[in-house]
Amino acid sequence: MNTTTVDNTLLRRALAAVTTVDDPEIPGVSIVDLGLLETITATEDGRLTIGLIPTFSGCPALATIGADVKAALEVLPEVEKVTVEWLKSPIWTIERVTAKARRTMATDLTLAIKVDSGPTLCPRCGSPTVEKSEFGPSRCRAIHRCGSCFEVIEVMRDR
C-alpha cells in the first residue's frame, strides 16, 4: 500500500472523522483520545485502512467500535472502502489516554486513571483512593473508594 503519495488532506479528514467516534460505554470520550487509534493508511483511490488496538483483547465492544468507525468514514465523499483492523501490537497502555480524555472522564463520569507513579487520585476531591475490587463493570476498570470524601469510583487501568 502506498501512503506517501496520497493527498494528506484525506488522512486529516479521516483522522477528524475517527475522532468523532466515542467509546460506546464512555460517552463524550473519543476512541482517539483513549489511544485506540494506531494507524491510518490510504490509497490514492480512496481505500482507507484503520489500525486500532483494544484496551483488553477480550473487549466485547470491538465489533461496535469497528462498525462506528466505518460508519463515520464511509460518509466522506472521497472514501471508496474502509477496512478496520484490530492490531496485535502495540499493547494498549494507560499512557495512551490523552489529558483531554482524562479530564472529561474525571469531571463528567467520576472515572479515574490508574498510574504507576503514585496513588490513584479521587476525581472529585483529589485525595488518594483505596482499591476495593480488582474488577468493576468491565475488564479495564477496578472499583476504588476515596479515603477522604468516600466516593465510590471506577478506575481505568491497563493490567
Added chain:
Amino acid sequence: MGRTWSSMNEFEAFLNEGGMVEVDDDMPDEYRATVFRFIELHANSELMGGLTERDWIPMTPGLRHKMTVLAKTQDEIGHGHLLYMVAADLGIKTRREMIEDLFAGRSRFHNVFHYPVRTWGDQVAICLLVDGAAVPSQKAVYKDCSYGPYKRILKRIIAEEGFHLRLGEERVLRISQGTDAQRAMFQQSINDWWWPALRLFGPDSKPDDKLARWRLKSEKNEVMRAGWVQKFVPMLHSYGFTIPDPGLTHDPETDTWTCGPIDWEPLKRTMAMDGPDTARRIAEASTAWETTQWVRNALDAAPAGVIA
C-alpha cells in the same frame, strides 16, 4: 463535614432549589430510608440480572454473542457491586445484610427477573425490551437525582445499559433474518416478555409521589411507558413480528401507538415474591452464596492489609 437541616420543610426547600445531598449530610431519616430502599432495589436487580446473564454464557450461540453475554454479566455484577457500596454507605444495612436478605427472599428485585429465560429468543427479547425499559427509567432517575453518589454512578450505568440496548437491536436484526423456526422462537419470546417488560415501569405515578418530590424520579411512569410502546411497536412490526396486545391502538393522525388495558396482577405477584421463576432463582442464588462461604471466610481471616 456534612450539612444539617432543622426540619423536613427546610430540607425540601433545599431540594426544591436544586440542592444535592451527599453521603456525609445529616439528611432526614425518611429521605435516607427512601434513597436506601431505592438503591437496594436497583442493586438487587443488577445482581439477579447478572446471574441470569451468567446462566446464559455456556448456552449463547456464537463467539461474538458469547463475548457480549460475558460482558453483560460483568457489567451487571459490577453495577451491583457499585450500588451495594453506595447503599451500604447510607448506614441502614451492610452489603452482606443486603445480599443475605436478597438470597433469603426477604427483599425485592425488579419484576422482570422473576420469569424463566428459556431460549436465546428470550435473551434477545430481554436485551431489547427489558433494557429498553431500564434505560429510560434510569435516565428519569439520573436527570434530576438529588442524591449525589447515586447520580454519579447512574451516569456510568446508563452509558453501559445504552450499549446493551444497542446489542439488543443488533440481536433482533440478526434473529429476524433467521430461519422460520428462529423467527417463531423470537415471536414466542416477544409474546412472553412484552408484558413483563411493559410492567417494569409500574402503574401510573401518583400525584403526591415522594420520589418525585425528593427528586429521585423526574418522569411519570405512564409517560415513560407510552414512549416505550411508541418505540418498540413500530420497530417489531417493521421486522414482521406481532405484539401480544389485542387492545393495542394506532392513531393515524399522530402516528401514535397506545397499549390496551394493563393487567397488574402479575406485578403484584412478583412484588410478593411469587413470580413464575422466583423460587428457583432465589434457591439457586442462595445455594451459590452458601457454597462460596469459604471464600468470604478466607477473606475475613486474612490479616489486615493483605486484601484491600
